[in-house]
Amino acid sequence: DAKTTQPNSMESNEEEPVHLPCNHSTISGTDYIHWYRQLPSQGPEYVIHGLTSNVNNRMASLAIAEDRKSSTLILHRATLRDAAVYYCILRDEVTGGSYIPTFGRGTSLIVHP
Amino acid sequence: GEEVAQTPKHLVRGEGQKAKLYCAPIKGHSYVFWYQQVLKNEFKFLISFQNENVFDETGMPKERFSAKCLPNSPCSLEIQATKLEDSAVYFCASSGLRRGNTEAFFGQGTRLTVV
Numbered sequence: 001d002a003k004t005t006q007p008n009s010m011e012s013n014e015e016e017p018v019h020l021p022c023n024h025s026t027i028s029g030t031d032y033i034h035w036y037r038q039l040p041s042q043g044p045e046y047v048i049h050g051l052t053s054n055v056n057n058r059m060a061s062l063a064i065a066e067d068r069k070s071s072t073l074i075l076h077r078a079t080l081r082d083a084a085v086y087y088c089i090l091r092d093e094v095t096g097g098s099y100i101p102t103f104g105r106g107t108s109l110i111v112h113p
Numbered sequence: 114g115e116e117v118a119q120t121p122k123h124l125v126r127g128e129g130q131k132a133k134l135y136c137a138p139i140k141g142h143s144y145v146f147w148y149q150q151v152l153k154n155e156f157k158f159l160i161s162f163q164n165e166n167v168f169d170e171t172g173m174p175k176e177r178f179s180a181k182c183l184p185n186s187p188c189s190l191e192i193q194a195t196k197l198e199d200s201a202v203y204f205c206a207s208s209g210l211r212r213g214n215t216e217a218f219f220g221q222g223t224r225l226t227v228v
Contacts (some may be wrong), residue, residue, distance in 0.1 A: 032213035043117075043204050043219035051214070085154055093213035100146060100169065101206065101217050103156040 004088045009108040012078045020073040020107055022088030027068050030093040034101070035062065035073045037084040044087065044103070047073065051093075083111045115139060119205050119220035120187075126195045126227050134223045135187040138207030144168070145188050146208070146217065147180060151201040162188065195227045 005023045012018040024033065034049040048055055048062045050071075055062040061074040075082055087106040118137040126132045138145050147159040158172040162182040173180070177195075182188040192199055202224045206217040 030213065034216065036219075043119075043221050044206075046216040046218065049214065049216065091213035100158055100161060102158065103148075105154045108154070 004090060004104055006086070006088055006104060006107045008105065009110065011110045011112065012075075013112050014080060015077050018075040018078045018082070018109065018111075020075075020086050020088075020109065021070065022072070023070045024088070024090060025069045027090060028092070031090040032093055033062065033064060033068075033071050034089050034091055035060070036087045036089065036101070036103075037082075038087070038106070039081075039084045047086070049091075078109075078111045080111050080113060083109055085109070117205055117207050117218050117220035118187075119203075119223050121223060122221065124223055124225045126225065128197060128227055129194050132192045132195050132199070132225055132227075134190045134203050134205075134225070136190070136205030136207075136220060137187040138205070139209075139218055142207035142209050142218075144208040144210070144217075145182055146206045147188075147190050148204045148206070149201045150204060150222070151198075156204070159190070192225075195225075197227050200225060200227045 032049050032051050035047040036044040037047050038044045048057055048060050050062045050064055063072045085106040085108050087103050089101050120135045143164050145162040149157045160170045160173045160180050161168045165182050177193045180190045202222040204222045206219045208217040
């Protein structure tokens with residue numbers, strides 16, 4: 001299975017942008033890059049996903065490297081509510097592939113007021 | 114419904130007792146996944162279903178854990194003769210397709226405490 005690596009933790013100040021990196025050097029051509037986050041005492045929550053092009057939605061932006069071996073989740077203005085563990089995972093487009101969302105350790109984001 | 118509903122939120126069992134957890138996936142979703150989160154941040158995949166059929170059970174401890182997804186009923190995860198190490202938060206997720214470009218939706222979890 002393709003795996004991802006993320007820093008254990010990152011810190012940010014409120015109202016500042018946050019760039020959360022993820023390395024996935026063994027990504028296959030059919031793997032989508034997904035980001036989830038887990039707020040304290042809650043279940044994981046979908047944030048965004050992409051394949052090759054950068055993606056934007058109301059929660060965040062996803063920047064994907066040209067070679068797809070890394071990606072960055074961008075929170076444009078961090079709020080205290082964004083303090084969570086952020087998980088970068090890969091899901092295979094092809095049926096029969098690694099369709100099970102497989103979580104690593106994620107990055108704990110600390111947001112300072 | 115539009116969210117994955119897990120019940121109960123909390124469950125306390127004495128060692129050796131049975132525990133049964135329930136998950137109602139989002140209506141229309143064919144795939145259900147169960148995860149165990151023991152330590153902060155670490156998820157262990159247990160089992161997945163495609164409708165009522167077990168799709169992948171590679172993570173299930175076979176001796177004491179069992180799971181079902183029957184038509185028109187919530188899915189269930191049952192632990193016979195619980196042990197202290199079964200204390201964890203159990204998450205259920207559902208997904209509409211077995212495709213990489215679809216997201217999985219998670220419930221709020223059931224916290225099982227074995228004493």
